[in-house]
Amino acid sequence: MKLIYTLLLVTLGMGLNAQNSYQIGMNKAFELWGKGDSAEAANLFERIGSAEKNNWLPYYYAAQLQIIGSFDMADPVLKERKLEKAQEILDQAKQYSEKDNAEVMVLQALLYTSYITLDPSVYGMKLSGTINEIYRKALELAPENPRVIFSKAEWDMGSARFFGEDPGKYCPEIEHSLELFSNFKPEAEFFPDWGQERAKMILANNCKK
Amino acid sequence: MKAFLILLLFLKLTLCFSQTEISGMVTDRKGNPLQGANVYLENTYDGATTDEHGKFEFSTLSTGLQSIMVSFIAYESYKLESKVEEMNNLEIRLFEDVNSLDAVSLVAGSFSAGENSRVSVLKPLDVVTTAGVAGDFIGALQTLPGTQRVGEDGRLFVRGGTAEETQIFIDGLRVFQPYTASAANLPSRGRYSPFLFDGITFSTGAYSAEYGQALSSVLTLNTINEPVQDQTDISIMTVGGGIGHTKKWDSSSVSLNLTYINLKPYQELIPNNEGYNFQKPYESVAGETVYRRQFQNGLFKFYTAIEHTNFELFQPDENLKDTNLLDLGNTNLYSNASYHGHLGNGWQIMPGLSLSYSKNNIEIDETNIVDNEKAAHLKLKVSKKYNNRLKFYSGLEYLATDFKEDYTEDMVNIQSKFNNNIAAGFLESDINFGKKFALKPGLRFSYLQASESFILSPRLAMAWKVADHSQFSAAYGDFHQNGLPEYLKFRNDIAPEKASHYLLNYQFTRPGYTFRTEVYYKEYRDLIKFSNTEDFVYSDFSNSGEGYAKGIDLFYRDNKSIENLEYWFSYSYIDSKRDYRDFPEKATPNFVATHSASLVTKYWIEDLKSQLGFSYNYASGRPFEDPNTTGFLNEKTPDYHNLSFNIAYLISQQKILYFSVSNILGRDNIFGYQYSNTPGNDGTFSSRAIRQAADRFFFVGFFWTISTNKNTNQLDNL
Numbered sequence: 001m002k003l004i005y006t007l008l009l010v011t012l013g014m015g016l017n018a019q020n021s022y023q024i025g026m027n028k029a030f031e032l033w034g035k036g037d038s039a040e041a042a043n044l045f046e047r048i049g050s051a052e053k054n055n056w057l058p059y060y061y062a063a064q065l066q067i068i069g070s071f072d073m074a075d076p077v078l079k080e081r082k083l084e085k086a087q088e089i090l091d092q093a094k095q096y097s098e099k100d101n102a103e104v105m106v107l108q109a110l111l112y113t114s115y116i117t118l119d120p121s122v123y124g125m126k127l128s129g130t131i132n133e134i135y136r137k138a139l140e141l142a143p144e145n146p147r148v149i150f151s152k153a154e155w156d157m158g159s160a161r162f163f164g165e166d167p168g169k170y171c172p173e174i175e176h177s178l179e180l181f182s183n184f185k186p187e188a189e190f191f192p193d194w195g196q197e198r199a200k201m202i203l204a205n206n207c208k209k
Numbered sequence: 210m211k212a213f214l215i216l217l218l219f220l221k222l223t224l225c226f227s228q229t230e231i232s233g234m235v236t237d238r239k240g241n242p243l244q245g246a247n248v249y250l251e252n253t254y255d256g257a258t259t260d261e262h263g264k265f266e267f268s269t270l271s272t273g274l275q276s277i278m279v280s281f282i283a284y285e286s287y288k289l290e291s292k293v294e295e296m297n298n299l300e301i302r303l304f305e306d307v308n309s310l311d312a313v314s315l316v317a318g319s320f321s322a323g324e325n326s327r328v329s330v331l332k333p334l335d336v337v338t339t340a341g342v343a344g345d346f347i348g349a350l351q352t353l354p355g356t357q358r359v360g361e362d363g364r365l366f367v368r369g370g371t372a373e374e375t376q377i378f379i380d381g382l383r384v385f386q387p388y389t390a391s392a393a394n395l396p397s398r399g400r401y402s403p404f405l406f407d408g409i410t411f412s413t414g415a416y417s418a419e420y421g422q423a424l425s426s427v428l429t430l431n432t433i434n435e436p437v438q439d440q441t442d443i444s445i446m447t448v449g450g451g452i453g454h455t456k457k458w459d460s461s462s463v464s465l466n467l468t469y470i471n472l473k474p475y476q477e478l479i480p481n482n483e484g485y486n487f488q489k490p491y492e493s494v495a496g497e498t499v500y501r502r503q504f505q506n507g508l509f510k511f512y513t514a515i516e517h518t519n520f521e522l523f524q525p526d527e528n529l530k531d532t533n534l535l536d537l538g539n540t541n542l543y544s545n546a547s548y549h550g551h552l553g554n555g556w557q558i559m560p561g562l563s564l565s566y567s568k569n570n571i572e573i574d575e576t577n578i579v580d581n582e583k584a585a586h587l588k589l590k591v592s593k594k595y596n597n598r599l600k601f602y603s604g605l606e607y608l609a610t611d612f613k614e615d616y617t618e619d620m621v622n623i624q625s626k627f628n629n630n631i632a633a634g635f636l637e638s639d640i641n642f643g644k645k646f647a648l649k650p651g652l653r654f655s656y657l658q659a660s661e662s663f664i665l666s667p668r669l670a671m672a673w674k675v676a677d678h679s680q681f682s683a684a685y686g687d688f689h690q691n692g693l694p695e696y697l698k699f700r701n702d703i704a705p706e707k708a709s710h711y712l713l714n715y716q717f718t719r720p721g722y723t724f725r726t727e728v729y730y731k732e733y734r735d736l737i738k739f740s741n742t743e744d745f746v747y748s749d750f751s752n753s754g755e756g757y758a759k760g761i762d763l764f765y766r767d768n769k770s771i772e773n774l775e776y777w778f779s780y781s782y783i784d785s786k787r788d789y790r791d792f793p794e795k796a797t798p799n800f801v802a803t804h805s806a807s808l809v810t811k812y813w814i815e816d817l818k819s820q821l822g823f824s825y826n827y828a829s830g831r832p833f834e835d836p837n838t839t840g841f842l843n844e845k846t847p848d849y850h851n852l853s854f855n856i857a858y859l860i861s862q863q864k865i866l867y868f869s870v871s872n873i874l875g876r877d878n879i880f881g882y883q884y885s886n887t888p889g890n891d892g893t894f895s896s897r898a899i900r901q902a903a904d905r906f907f908f909v910g911f912f913w914t915i916s917t918n919k920n921t922n923q924l925d926n927l
Contacts, residue, residue: 025254040258043247046280047256050249076720085282121768121775126407129437132916136438163862164818 022052026190029061038065049092056097056104057190063090063107070114079118086111102142103192106151109134113155131155146184147192150177150199157206171207174199228268231255233299235263235279238643243303246281251288269293279303285597307597307641315649315670317682317714317727319412320353330723330766330777331409339809340824341853341871343908346409347388347399350428351826352807354762354779355413355727358828358849359800361880361899363396364388366800367413368731369758369785370425370708373693378420378429379406380510380547382563383586383608389493390518390539390569394880394899395485400516400541402466404442405499406430413762414729415684415710418635418651418668419590419604424690424708424733432499432512436462440916447475447909461502468495485902488521488534507550514543524573527885527897536572541565555594559604562587579615582694584608600639607632612694625698629691630658637668645674657691659701664689682714692737700750707734721769731758736789756787756795776810796842799881802828802849818859826851833881836894850876867910875904 025048032041042065049058066086073079090111093104109131115123116131135152142148153173160167181196235246242263249256255269269275271293279287284303320330335349342348347365351358357366364372377387379401391397408431420427442453449470456463472490481487495516502509518539523532547561562585569580590604610629615622637651651668666689672682689705696703709732716725736754741747760783768775782804788795804827811822830845838844855869872878878901884894 021254039245043245043249043256043258044254046247047249047254050278051252051254053252081283126437129440129916133438159862163859165861 022048022055023189025051026058029058033061033065038069041065042069046089049089054096056093056095056101059089059093059096060104060107060192063093063111067107067111067114070111071117076118079114083111083115083118100137100141102138102145102148105134105138105141106147109138109151109155113158128159144180146177146180146199147195149173149180150195150202153177154202157202167206171203174203174207178203227272228270229272229293229296230266230268231277231293231296231299232266233264233296233301235259235265235281235301235303237284238302238304240302243281243284246279246284246303248277248279248301250293251276251278304598305644307644307647314680315647315672315682315684316680316716316725317415317670317672317684317712319410319416320350321408321410330725330764335811338811338820338822338855338857340822340855340869341826341851342824343869343871343906344403345398346401346403346406349403350411352777352779352809352824353411353413354764354781354805356781356805357783357800357802358805358826359831359880360849360878360901361394361396362800363391363398365426365428367426368729368760369756369783369787369798369801370731371798371800374423374425374690374708376420376423376427378427379512379545379563380432380561381419381429381559381590382545382547382561382588383422383584384543384563385565385582385584385586385610386541386543386567389516390537390541392520392522392524392535392537395522395902400495401430401514402468402497405432405464405466405497405512407433413727414731415668415670415686415712417649417670418637418653418666418686419602421633421635421653421655421666421688422608422631422690424688424706425731432510434508434510435501435503436464438916440914442466443913443915445911447907448472460504461500463501464497464499466495466497469493470495479903479905479907481903482900484525484897484900486523486532488523489519489536491518491520493518504550506552507548509548510546512543512545514541516541525897527883527895528887533574534572538570540568542567557592557594559590559592560588561590575618577615577617581613582610583612584610598641602637602639603635605632605634610694612698614698627694627697627701628659629697629701631691632656632658647672655689657705659691659697660704661702662704664705678719679715679717682712682716684710684712684714686710696737696739696750699746699748703737703750704735704752706736706752706754708732709734721767723764723766725762725764727762729758729760729762731785733757733787733789736787738789739791754787754789754792756785756789758783758785758801760784773813773815774810775812776808778806778808780804780806793841797832799832799834799842802831804829820857822855822857824851824853826853831881834884835882835896836884836888846879846881849878849880850874851878863914863916865912867908867912869908871906872901872904877901877904 025044029041029044029048032044042062045058045062049055049062052058063086066082066089070079070082070086073082090107097104112127112131116127135155138148139152153170157167157170160170177199181199184193186193235243235248237243244259244261244263246259247256248259248265250269250271253269253271255267255271257265257267259265273292274290275293276288276290277296279301281303283306285306287301287303331349339349339352350356350365355368359366362372365375366372367375377384387400388397389400410429412427414426416427436455436457439457440455444451449468451466451468453464453466471492476487476490493516495514497514500511519537521534521536524535525532543565545563548559550558552558565584567582571578586606586608588604588606590602592600592602594600608631613626615624633653633655635651635653637649640648649670653666653668655664666687668686670682670684672680674680688708688710691697691705692703710729712727712729714725714727733756735752736756737750737752738754739748739750760781763780764777766777783801785801786795786797806827808825811820813820828849830848832842833844833846834842835844851872852874853869853871854873855867858866860866880899882896882898884896888894
């Protein structure tokens with residue numbers, strides 16, 4: 001009896017231990033990100049990803065950091081490298097998540113959007129259709145996900161601006177996403193929960209004049 | 210029991226406290242420190258990022274044999290298995306990833322139009338937005354150096370080679386009839402729609418051992434692997450219309466395209482020049498379909514195109530002092546099935562088959578000629594990637610051609626035919642020595658059934674990066690090609706013709722700018738000669754011809770200096786002579802212009818949502834033979850000039866209005882002369898100039914794409 005008790009205790013302890021290190025690691029990475037050390041944060045997310053196996057979240061954040069970082073890069077060679085790296089990591093996230101994951105799809109659409117900013121005449125024609133299709137499918141899968149609605153609206157605004165149309169017509173969608181953001185509960189710990197601040201900013205800059 | 214528990218706890222505690230320090234330094238191959246590399250123990254959270262001196266340091270609770278991993282953008286990942294206790298002051302050198310964007314690339318002889326901005330000279334859209342091209346991707350390639358503009362022909366002539374010396378491949382498989390059917394002195398166009406392809410590589414010399422039966426050049430086209438969405442495309446043009454639809458499922462997709470072209474309404478509005486009067490203007494119906502299916506480890510593609518063309522033309526003939534009526538009907542069927550599979554462990558397998566059937570029915574007054582050509586290309590390619598620095602390719606292929614001709618004149622019928630079967634194989638390897646030096650040796654071997662000859666063709670390409678943005682590349686190759694059907698139908702056993710290419714290329718690329726120049730020397734041997742041009746049946750054929758081509762090509766593209774303006778300029782100088790066919794002596798053939806130049810500009814006007822483009826093409830005069838003068842082929846036509854304009858207006862994201870006009874200035878370009886076969890009463894041969902079919906060509910098109918995510922209603926109405 002005692003032996004079983006002991007074993008139970010030990011296994012339980014080990015189990016708790018493992019979960020803790022994941023939590024500690026993720027929290028550490030978010031803390032680094034918060035402090036602005038995104039290179040270190042991205043590296044840590046990658047390390048967690050490789051240690052955890054079968055968990056898409058660390059790769060999701062590692063990819064997100066690369067994608068966000070790529071948008072403002074001026075050197076096209078470095079930018080293309082970063083995007084290739086981002087795609088590599090995002091592919092890992094895809095591998096470990098369920099097949100149609102709307103959150104991962106949003107990141108893929110953002111990654112392609114960054115490619116378009118790299119050289120619109122090379123990537124614009126090919127990728128804009130792909131991006132539209134990704135958002136269409138993501139919306140079908142997760143019609144109430146605020147990040148899907150907001151990211152799609154932001155993309156549509158950009159396209160409208162390019163074609164000389166009024167981006168303002170997508171403001172109601174951003175407002176709708178903000179409603180959903182305020183009620184949004186992540187599925188589990190560390191699940192994606194970003195976007196509200198940016199949605200507010202886009203709304204303030206583009207809609208209420 | 211209690212003792213055991215305590216022991217256990219104690220063990221666990223000691224484990225907790227026995228941390229091992231891991232430290233070291235990460236550098237590139239030359240020992241320069243790399244900052245920002247991710248160093249960690251596999252399967253643990255323990256790791257660190259290197260500092261500005263490339264140094265890292267972290268502690269771990271792990272013991273014993275572990276793997277330390279290092280990953281860094283643009284470098285190959287590194288893995289070392291060792292005892293944790295020994296991971297002190299590690300010195301780790303990373304290999305540069307030779308696939309990364311700034312690595313050296315083998316570019317001698319080839320231009321690519323594709324997604325990758327690093328190696329692409331043309332962008333996918335360039336093919337359709339170049340002024341004067343009107344959707345013919347062959348026309349866009351003729352703005353690149355190394356090509357010759359032969360206005361009365363329209364096909365690709367590369368570096369002193371005839372049009373037949375260029376072969377076209379779709380997904381690695383041979384296309385046997387790449388151009389639309391046409392009459393003498395009426396330019397033909399590329400048969401296939403540029404929108405079906407997402408990668409085009411145009412090689413003007415010394416290309417890979419994978420390709421054979423082309424003395425001068427190969428053009429490889431890759432069909433789109435995966436369409437992005439369900440969509441319908443509608444085009445309405447002054448010369449016809451088209452409709453296309455793509456349907457996408459989870460792992461497969463189908464695209465269908467139908468095009469109808471009829472030049473009758475256009476020619477009634479804007480008549481052709483004298484000498485190009487149609488009894489029945491050019492009319493064609495074409496259908497294309499692509500089916501793609503994604504498997505777990507591979508992709509299958511099946512492409513089929515069918516086209517029927519007909520027209521009736523009053524052809525002037527200087528000998529008749531009149532015209533004869535040419536009635537041409539052409540039916541063409543082409544199918545291409547290919548599979549690209551990943552077998553794991555770096556192995557890939559690519560089997561494929563293309564089949565072609567072409568029937569020409571030509572009536573010239575009372576003469577009737579019926580040509581039937583059936584051809585097939587069967588190919589198996591295998592590749593193995595050992596790592597990023599070493600790749601190996603090999604393949605086997607079989608080309609079969611079956612040609613029959615029925616010639617009927619004055620109730621007399623002559624039949625001729627030939628079979629031409631070729632078995633070939635190749636071995637090739639990509640070897641990269643770091644990011645600076647790359648080598649690609651190859652060997653092609655082929656067996657030609659008709660002439661019973663076994664041929665070896667070695668190929669070699671290398672590239673050397675000398676500075677951040679510049680590199681040299683050089684290439685050499687031997688190329689063999691069978692004679693044309695026109696000769697083979699009389700003599701099946703003529704030996705193949707041969708060419709050797711030597712190229713030296715310099716390229717300077719910076720984001721937004723490309724400059725490249727290439728010098729080349731090309732030697733022709735075993736060219737086919739014949740004695741009697743009146744009647745091939747009684748002619749002697751031999752492989753005693755020879756020739757050369759040498760020259761320099763320049764290309765400069767700038768997308769950056771002026772906002773919203775992209776332009777490229779190309780210039781070619783060529784010196785080429787050959788003794789072939791019935792030439793009495795070595796001479797520059799009539800398709801070679803010593804100087805050619807093109808300037809292509811595209812300007813985006815934000816406020817108008819429009820792209821304006823001007824293209825200017827120049828070629829110096831080409832030789833022609835005047836029987837009234839002494840010597841051979843030593844007269845020259847006037848220079849060729851053509852200024853074209855186009856505008857594409859984006860009405861909305863999915864609607865484009867396109868207008869173009871070629872030869873705005875209406876220059877009367879003369880491509881050559883036809884002389885009478887016998888002198889007139891005054892002892893001179895009379896002549897007729899070969900001109901453009903029309904001074905200018907106007908084109909208006911409206912292109913509309915309807916995709917499910919934008920206009921569902923429209924789709925339901927169709």
